[in-house]
Amino acid sequence: MHEVNDYEFNGREKGSLQRGDQVQFAPTPSYGNALFWQRVRESLVYNYQLIKSSLDWTVWAYILIPLLLVVGYHYGQALNQTAQWPHFFNPISLGVILAFFCAAGKLRTYLHPADQLLLWQRRALIDTLIKKGRHLYFVKSIGATLLFFVLLFPVLKNYLGYTWLELVTLVIFVWLSKLAAAYLKQWFDFSWTMPVGLALKGILLVAGLVIFPLLLAYFKAAYFPGMIFLPLSCLVLGHWLLKRKPLPFEKACALEMDERLKYVRLLLAQTSWLGSPEYVHKKRSWLWSKPFIFRRSQALFKEMNERKGLMELTLKTFLRNITWLSLYFQLGSVATLGLILLPFWLKLILWLLVMAALSSVLKSYWISVLAHPYLNLFSWPKDQKYKAGQASLFWLMFPLGLYLSVLCGYLMLSVWGVGLMIPIGIGFMYLAANWHASSLPQ
Amino acid sequence: MSLLQVDIHQAGYAQEKGQIKKIRFAVYPGEQVGLIGPNGAGKSTTMKAIMGHLPYMEGQIRFGSGSFRYAYIPEQPVYYEELTLWEHLRLAASLCQLTEDELLERGEQLLRLFRLDHVKHQLPGSFSKGMQQKLMIVLALLTKPSLYIIDEPFVGLDPKAMHELNRLLDEELKRGAGILMSTHLLEAAERMCHRFVLLAQGEQVAAGTLDEIRQVSQRPEGSLYDCFETLLERKAYA
Numbered sequence: 001m002h003e004v005n006d007y008e009f010n011g012r013e014k015g016s017l018q019r020g021d022q023v024q025f026a027p028t029p030s031y032g033n034a035l036f037w038q039r040v041r042e043s044l045v046y047n048y049q050l051i052k053s054s055l056d057w058t059v060w061a062y063i064l065i066p067l068l069l070v071v072g073y074h075y076g077q078a079l080n081q082t083a084q085w086p087h088f089f090n091p092i093s094l095g096v097i098l099a100f101f102c103a104a105g106k107l108r109t110y111l112h113p114a115d116q117l118l119l120w121q122r123r124a125l126i127d128t129l130i131k132k133g134r135h136l137y138f139v140k141s142i143g144a145t146l147l148f149f150v151l152l153f154p155v156l157k158n159y160l161g162y163t164w165l166e167l168v169t170l171v172i173f174v175w176l177s178k179l180a181a182a183y184l185k186q187w188f189d190f191s192w193t194m195p196v197g198l199a200l201k202g203i204l205l206v207a208g209l210v211i212f213p214l215l216l217a218y219f220k221a222a223y224f225p226g227m228i229f230l231p232l233s234c235l236v237l238g239h240w241l242l243k244r245k246p247l248p249f250e251k252a253c254a255l256e257m258d259e260r261l262k263y264v265r266l267l268l269a270q271t272s273w274l275g276s277p278e279y280v281h282k283k284r285s286w287l288w289s290k291p292f293i294f295r296r297s298q299a300l301f302k303e304m305n306e307r308k309g310l311m312e313l314t315l316k317t318f319l320r321n322i323t324w325l326s327l328y329f330q331l332g333s334v335a336t337l338g339l340i341l342l343p344f345w346l347k348l349i350l351w352l353l354v355m356a357a358l359s360s361v362l363k364s365y366w367i368s369v370l371a372h373p374y375l376n377l378f379s380w381p382k383d384q385k386y387k388a389g390q391a392s393l394f395w396l397m398f399p400l401g402l403y404l405s406v407l408c409g410y411l412m413l414s415v416w417g418v419g420l421m422i423p424i425g426i427g428f429m430y431l432a433a434n435w436h437a438s439s440l441p442q
Numbered sequence: 443m444s445l446l447q448v449d450i451h452q453a454g455y456a457q458e459k460g461q462i463k464k465i466r467f468a469v470y471p472g473e474q475v476g477l478i479g480p481n482g483a484g485k486s487t488t489m490k491a492i493m494g495h496l497p498y499m500e501g502q503i504r505f506g507s508g509s510f511r512y513a514y515i516p517e518q519p520v521y522y523e524e525l526t527l528w529e530h531l532r533l534a535a536s537l538c539q540l541t542e543d544e545l546l547e548r549g550e551q552l553l554r555l556f557r558l559d560h561v562k563h564q565l566p567g568s569f570s571k572g573m574q575q576k577l578m579i580v581l582a583l584l585t586k587p588s589l590y591i592i593d594e595p596f597v598g599l600d601p602k603a604m605h606e607l608n609r610l611l612d613e614e615l616k617r618g619a620g621i622l623m624s625t626h627l628l629e630a631a632e633r634m635c636h637r638f639v640l641l642a643q644g645e646q647v648a649a650g651t652l653d654e655i656r657q658v659s660q661r662p663e664g665s666l667y668d669c670f671e672t673l674l675e676r677k678a679y680a
Contacts, residue, residue: 029529070634209603289561289564289565289568290563290565291524291526291565292527295563296563297526297528297529297532297562297563299532304532304535304536304540304541304542304545305536305539306537306539308536309532309533309535309536309537310537312529312532312533313522313525313533316524316525316529317522317524317525320524321523321524351534372520372522373516373520374520374521374522374530374533375494375537376495376514376515377514377515377516377520377534377578377581377582378511378512378513378537378581378582378585378587379505379510379511379512379513379533379587380511380539380540381539386492386495423449
């Protein structure tokens with residue numbers, strides 16, 4: 001009997017199997033460990049190659065190194081208490097930042113779709129991969145939390161007056177919250193359909209956005225045992241729920257694939273700036289048999305013509321597409337955070353940048369809608385594409401654009417600012433929609 | 443006056459890679475033309491070239507004049523994942539300038555015929571392949587085009603749907619529409635089509651009625667399959 005050990009199974013280190021060998025796979029714990037570390041290694045190499053191919057010396061020379069120098073300079077100034085910008089931090093803004101930090105990060109399973117060919121039958125190996133993935137996240141989250149607090153240290157110590165004891169308790173509290181959030185998020189992903197899971201994750205984030213500022217506003221190290229109870233109990237609950245849940249293999253693979261390819265997608269999404277075709281990542285269809293809005297196919301417009309048809313297509317598909325919708329809300333959340341935290345004039349610059357980014361993102365969406373092969377199924381006049389594009393882009397921009405204009409105006413000049421920024425915002429959206437629509441191939 | 447005149451000198455996905463060449467035929471009102479050939483012969487590429495979806499094309503495609511309109515039924519169903527079946531119909535009707543009444547009357551009738559009426563507010567992603575294929579057929583029939591371009595129409599259809607499709611296409615032929623259909627089912631093609639265009643390795647091997655193809659292949663009593671085999675063998679040895 002030829003026993004296949006870890007190395008032979010890989011077929012690399014000691015050579016591959018010979019024809020006629022009798023094979024007995026041994027799902028030993030050591031093999032599970034080797035498989036796990038091999039996948040971690042592959043993942044690191046993959047990300048390294050990605051970084052190497054996307055960041056050439058010009059990016060380092062002109063963007064990253066100057067950026068690091070500026071950050072280092074400001075960090076030094078904050079350490080010496082000569083910087084002014086940390087005065088913008090208060091318990092509420094800090095709480096918001098910490099809530100977003102805790103919400104970021106995912107437990108990885110390191111499963112591949114092809115695993116169903118072999119690992120499917122050896123559950124012990126899958127369990128090892130998942131368990132090891134959690135252990136790794138445990139260590140990674142400690143590192144990430146420490147690094148994050150090293151960056152925040154001057155602000156917390158010098159400007160917000162935290163004592164060492166308070167700092168240490170806060171680090172432990174944030175680390176446990178980050179772990180608990182990761183466990184609960186994986187349980188949401190595994191147990192619910194995508195929209196429900198996303199909604200639950202949204203609720204978790206909102207809860208964090210409420211709890212963290214409140215806790216920090218009344219923070220005292222003496223409250224530590226009480227404070228620690230909340231994330232710790234969430235962590236135990238998340239762990240228990242995940243342990244009870246049978247592994248949804250396909251879903252776990254799809255989520256792992258999404259996580260593995262997120263940087264590639266980020267890069268590909270930028271390629272349109274180089275004149276290449278627009279890249280739009282499409283997640284696997286998560287939709288149920290009926291849509292969650294306009295469930296009885298209610299029409300948005302009474303008239304039936306090319307322009308209204310294309311507008312209805314664009315608006316409805318956007319409102320029902322979770323990928324684009326979440327991108328829209330993410331842009332809104334980041335912009336809200338930035339507008340609250342940044343100083344006066346930078347708010348206006350950020351508003352301008354976000355509005356430009358929003359119009360650009362929506363233009364990509366419009367292109368993806370028009371490029372769909374469905375529109376090649378019949379010949380149609382195509383003479384209203386410009387007008388339909390213009391109107392669709394404007395109405396898609398409108399809710400977020402108006403909200404950001406109102407927020408920016410209010411934060412800058414209170415009620416007068418709102419009155420000023422609303423017409424400016426609407427004007428900007430109108431011009432951007434016109435400009436983008438006219439730049440599209442007719 | 444033809445509905446479609448095809449004169450492709452060379453076409454493909456890139457200039458240096460011309461995948462189809464020397465293809466000439468026409469489709470007239472009330473006529474069904476079968477585009478026939480083995481896998482990889484260039485049937486789908488020819489259809490794409492006709493609809494102008496190929497990046498490289500040398501030659502001419504002429505469509506009928508006036509209110510000419512074509513509809514394409516692809517082999518693989520295409521649909522927006524976020525639109526319901528009825529919204530797909532409404533979108534097609536909007537783009538092809540149908541009225542609300544025409545959409546209601548024709549759309550409901552077609553959905554009933556193809557037994558899709560109970561899922562009209564559902565998303566096609568949740569349908570079986572056959573139901574998705576029926577959606578493609580309903581969309582084409584809804585727009586009442588002058589020319590149907592159909593790629594493997596019977597793939598995934600149940601017998602009743604096949605029968606309904608045949609019947610409706612017959613009605614459309616009587617109305618004066620033309621049909622260009624690619625299929626592997628040679629017996630069905632022989633029964634349904636008036637003329638045939640045989641393709642092999644991206645080139646036209648023969649074109650004409652069954653009698654004309656029998657003459658070219660020198661199989662006076664042969665079926666379409668026999669003639670097709672003979673012509674392919676001859677091309678292989680040429």
